[in-house]
Amino acid sequence: MRSIVIATLLLPLTLAGVLPRAGKIDYNGYKVLRLSLKDKSAEVEAQIEALAAHVLNPGKSANLDVVVSPKDVDAVSALAVKTTVINENVGAALEEEGGLSVYAVPSEAWFTAYHAYADHTNFLTDLQGSFTAQSEIITAGASVAGRPLTGIHIWGSGGKGSKPAVLFHGNVHAREWITSKTAEYMAWQLLTKYSTNTTVKALVDKFDFYIMPVVNPDGFVYSQTNDRLWRKNRQTVSGNSCVGRDINRNWPYKWEVTGGASTDPCSETFKGRAAGDAPENKGLVAQVNALRDLRGISLYIDFHSYGQYILWPYGYDCNLRTPNDADHRRLATNAAAAIRAVYGTTYTIGPACATLYATTGDSTDYTDVPGNSTYSYTYEVRDTGRYGFTLPANQIQPTVRETWEGVVSMLKAA
Numbered sequence: 300m301r302s303i304v305i306a307t308l309l310l311p312l313t314l315a316g317v318l319p320r321a322g323k324i325d326y327n328g329y330k331v332l333r334l335s336l337k338d339k340s341a342e343v344e345a346q347i348e349a350l351a352a353h354v355l356n357p358g359k360s361a362n363l364d365v366v367v368s369p370k371d372v373d374a375v376s377a378l379a380v381k382t383t384v385i386n387e388n389v390g391a392a393l394e395e396e397g398g399l400s401v402y403a404v405p406s407e408a409w410f411t412a413y414h415a416y417a418d419h420t421n422f423l424t425d426l427q428g429s430f431t432a433q434s435e436i437i438t439a440g441a442s443v444a445g446r447p448l449t450g451i452h453i454w455g456s457g458g459k460g461s462k463p464a465v466l467f468h469g470n471v472h473a474r475e476w477i478t479s480k481t482a483e484y485m486a487w488q489l490l491t492k493y494s495t496n497t498t499v500k501a502l503v504d505k506f507d508f509y510i511m512p513v514v515n516p517d518g519f520v521y522s523q524t525n526d527r528l529w530r531k532n533r534q535t536v537s538g539n540s541c542v543g544r545d546i547n548r549n550w551p552y553k554w555e556v557t558g559g560a561s562t563d564p565c566s567e568t569f570k571g572r573a574a575g576d577a578p579e580n581k582g583l584v585a586q587v588n589a590l591r592d593l594r595g596i597s598l599y600i601d602f603h604s605y606g607q608y609i610l611w612p613y614g615y616d617c618n619l620r621t622p623n624d625a626d627h628r629r630l631a632t633n634a635a636a637a638i639r640a641v642y643g644t645t646y647t648i649g650p651a652c653a654t655l656y657a658t659t660g661d662s663t664d665y666t667d668v669p670g671n672s673t674y675s676y677t678y679e680v681r682d683t684g685r686y687g688f689t690l691p692a693n694q695i696q697p698t699v700r701e702t703w704e705g706v707v708s709m710l711k712a713a
């Protein structure tokens with residue numbers, strides 16, 4: 300009797316492309332389509348977003364990249380002027396990504412595979428445990444589900460809290476797994492090279508580093524257990540069945556400006572009901588404000604993927620420039636050159652809205668103005684779309700190494 304009930308329940312789920320095991324979405328057969336739209340119509344975009352499993356580049360103007368189940372390919376294509384299939388089978392790409400590996404003690408092998416969230420916490424505490432005289436574990440509030448937003452604070456010869464802050468955030472968007480590895484590599488390099496590399500020592504002695512590899516732990520866990528392509532946090536919305544706020548559209552600065560986020564709870568870029576109403580944002584805002592008030596913030600970097608961009612404020616206005624726009628451009632130009640020198644990876648740089656698309660309530664606009672950070676950047680690391688969010692494990696090390704050189708060049712100049 301019991302098995303019959305289960306069998307009838309599973310059948311429609313399987314047909315809908317959902318694996319019965321643990322309710323995880325099976326992306327086998329799903330395609331990534333690049334859609335050219337006739338004109339940028341919010342209505343057509345909403346129709347597409349409703350049909351698609353995910354929009355990979357929400358807010359982007361020219362082309363929309365969407366993940367679509369086989370049964371919806373025709374309906375979605377009908378809404379576009381031109382459709383190009385850029386990935387025939389998302390499930391196959393996920394296999395190439397390499398799955399999750401078992402955690403061992405901290406070593407550079409950490410950067411050769413992806414890992415479960417609990418292991419990211421283990422990695423950070425083990426790393427800190429090896430350098431207790433110049434690091435501590437820090438938290439910045441907690442997620443919707445109560446997971447502490449965890450990071451590491453690193454200092455040099457001046458002692459704890461004596462220098463201007465450098466703040467790195469990773470994995471704010473759950474599916475961007477390469478970005479927690481990137482933030483962790485910054486911490487790894489700063490601590491393990493401090494005693495042997497004079498460049499690194501000078502940087503650690505110049506700043507207090509605050510590195511938060513996973514600022515969206517609930518979304519990250521959900522992307523590992525249920526939906527590999529999940530982006531937002533896991534906050535419910537009263538009166539609506541859709542879940543999740545986009546943490547990078549919820550920061551309480553120019554949040555109310557229209558055109559750079561969605562008011563629809565089902566959208567990938569849902570901004571929330573009020574400025575800063577995501578618990579994760581409350582913790583991160585308090586962190587930025589505290590560092591501003593302590594010694595000031597010299598450099599903030601929010602690591603995202605994908606696209607290979609280095610962007611700076613503003614996101615909310617395409618015509619406005621920061622007072623030190625030329626300095627932002629100089630540091631980004633040098634960072635892009637430093638990245639390119641490692642493996643030839645090319646980056647596009649520029650003010651965010653003018654270069655990529657409008658975003659409101661984003662992190663770098665907040666750190667630039669209320670946070671008073673001298674420099675604020677968004678890095679969109681590898682790649683440019685071939686693998687997108689599911690970058691194969693064998694690209695983790697090249698990505699974090701080249702990004703490190705870009706960040707080092709910024710730290711020298713900041």
Ligand SMILES: *[C@@H]1O[C@H](CO)[C@@H](O)[C@H](O)[C@H]1NC(C)=O
Pocket residue numbers: 496497498499704707
């Ligand atoms: C020290 O680290 C910097 C930054 O990664 C690197 O460019 C330099 O080659 C390293 N120096 C030595 C001697 O390894």
Ligand SMILES: *[C@@H]1O[C@H](CO)[C@@H](O)[C@H](O)[C@H]1NC(C)=O
Pocket residue numbers: 591595671673
């Ligand atoms: C902002 O930062 C500058 C240094 O870059 C500092 O001189 C100024 O006092 C700061 N302002 C506030 C309001 O914190």
Ligand SMILES: [Zn+2]
Pocket residue numbers: 471472475603604
């Ligand atoms: Zn992102």
